[in-house]
Amino acid sequence: MYTSLKPILETELQSIKDQSLWKDERVIMSPQGREITVGDKKLLNFCANNYLGFSGTDGVREASDAALARWGFGQASVRFICGTQGIHKELERATAEFLRFDDAILYSSCFMANVGLFQTFFGPDDAIISDELNHASIIDAIRLTKSERLVYAHMDMADLEEKLKSVQDKRLRVIATDGVFSMDGHIAPLNEICDLADKYNALVMVDDAHATGVLGATGRGTPEFTGTEGRVDFLTGTYGKALGGAGGAFIVSHQEVVDYLRQRSRTYLFSNAMEVGTCGASLYTLDYIQKHPELVEKLRSNTALFRQLMSEAGFNVAGGEHPITPIMFAEEKDAVDTARKLFDEGIYVVGFSFPVVPKGKARIRVQISAAHTEDDIRLLVEKFVTVNKK
Numbered sequence: 413m414y415t416s417l418k419p420i421l422e423t424e425l426q427s428i429k430d431q432s433l434w435k436d437e438r439v440i441m442s443p444q445g446r447e448i449t450v451g452d453k454k455l456l457n458f459c460a461n462n463y464l465g466f467s468g469t470d471g472v473r474e475a476s477d478a479a480l481a482r483w484g485f486g487q488a489s490v491r492f493i494c495g496t497q498g499i500h501k502e503l504e505r506a507t508a509e510f511l512r513f514d515d516a517i518l519y520s521s522c523f524m525a526n527v528g529l530f531q532t533f534f535g536p537d538d539a540i541i542s543d544e545l546n547h548a549s550i551i552d553a554i555r556l557t558k559s560e561r562l563v564y565a566h567m568d569m570a571d572l573e574e575k576l577k578s579v580q581d582k583r584l585r586v587i588a589t590d591g592v593f594s595m596d597g598h599i600a601p602l603n604e605i606c607d608l609a610d611k612y613n614a615l616v617m618v619d620d621a622h623a624t625g626v627l628g629a630t631g632r633g634t635p636e637f638t639g640t641e642g643r644v645d646f647l648t649g650t651y652g653k654a655l656g657g658a659g660g661a662f663i664v665s666h667q668e669v670v671d672y673l674r675q676r677s678r679t680y681l682f683s684n685a686m687e688v689g690t691c692g693a694s695l696y697t698l699d700y701i702q703k704h705p706e707l708v709e710k711l712r713s714n715t716a717l718f719r720q721l722m723s724e725a726g727f728n729v730a731g732g733e734h735p736i737t738p739i740m741f742a743e744e745k746d747a748v749d750t751a752r753k754l755f756d757e758g759i760y761v762v763g764f765s766f767p768v769v770p771k772g773k774a775r776i777r778v779q780i781s782a783a784h785t786e787d788d789i790r791l792l793v794e795k796f797v798t799v800n801k802k
């Protein structure tokens with residue numbers, strides 16, 4: 413009877429509002445892109461994970477349309493029963509080749525890839541050592557295992573080493589980290605992580621959702637950026653950010669790992685095959701970025717220009733080389749107010765304050781895209797300056 417749940421939800425919903433944690437979703441009335449329409453207002457968009465600018469383009473839509481025309485709308489089946497089509501195998505091959513792993517396996521989302529990974533390999537005899545700021549999907553995925561769980565301080569290699577030492581009696585040890593941490597734009601020190609993994613006989617798992625197509629000279633992600641290709645054991649990623657933006661995801665790994673996932677991974681086995689339109693669009697974006705390395709370069713130069721101009725204008729610019737660029741504010745209120753004023757000026761960014769981020773770490777998280785022009789970046793900085801003066 414719903415009467416038992418209703419009062420609980422009413423109290424919870426009110427409590428979310430009372431704590432100022434209520435999330436209002438702005439309704440976008442245009443395709444995703446460099447410019448979007450909210451209501452009847454046109455805005456320059458600086459808060460999507462559309463790093464390479466593919467979302468909303470004719471190229472991805474046409475590739476998706478062509479795949480739908482060739483392969484039909486949906487499989488109405490999981491992969492192992494009646495759901496594997498030629499295009500799924502083609503995308504797995506293309507993804508593994510691009511990222512230089514033995515093989516790839518598709519999932520409906522990166523959340524599901526993470527959930528499907530840990531419980532397949534790690535049980536009560538094993539230990540999982542996870543960065544404290546890892547994405548929610550890694551945290552939930554680890555909770556679903558019966559392994560010993562250890563959390564190390566964010567990117568703190570001394571703490572990671574201590575944790576590794578403490579689980580030397582376990583059958584397996586795995587270090588789990590985001591390649592890029594989405595709130596701060598921090599890039600995981602994979603070099604040091606892989607060195608520790610070698611020293612303490614541990615496996616390395618990286619969630620490169622924000623890095624595939626973004627980091628490294630040719631967009632092969634955090635391993636390419638940090639020079640650790642060949643040293644990461646499991647890498648999860650998404651087609652739902654830089655590689656098109658619709659959804660779908662993958663794990664790339666050693667051959668035996670992928671073979672075993674196909675036999676045992678529950679979120680693969682018991683969930684529909686990845687949608688073919690998205691497969692077609694993802695094949696298109698993978699091919700495009702390999703033929704057009706200037707796209708990744710444009711993202712890098714846009715990011716560098718924004719960081720430089722904002723620093724020169726006196727703003728506190730956090731993060732590093734990743735296009736996630738947090739602009740820090742001393743006062744909580746200023747971050748949220750500045751984002752609101754920027755919206756009025758035709759710029760779409762989001763302000764984060766406590767309790768979404770720690771006290772004293774309020775910020776506007778700006779996300780740069782290769783689709784932005786140099787003029788867009790200069791205008792963004794100008795607007796930050798104008799609004800802050802006001």
Ligand SMILES: Cc1ncc(COP(=O)(O)O)c(C=O)c1O
Pocket residue numbers: 520521522523524547549590592594619621622650651652659660661
């Ligand atoms: C680090 C990280 N991992 C996983 C995910 C989930 O990706 P997907 O949308 O493909 O489920 C996200 C998305 O926000 C993410 O930022």
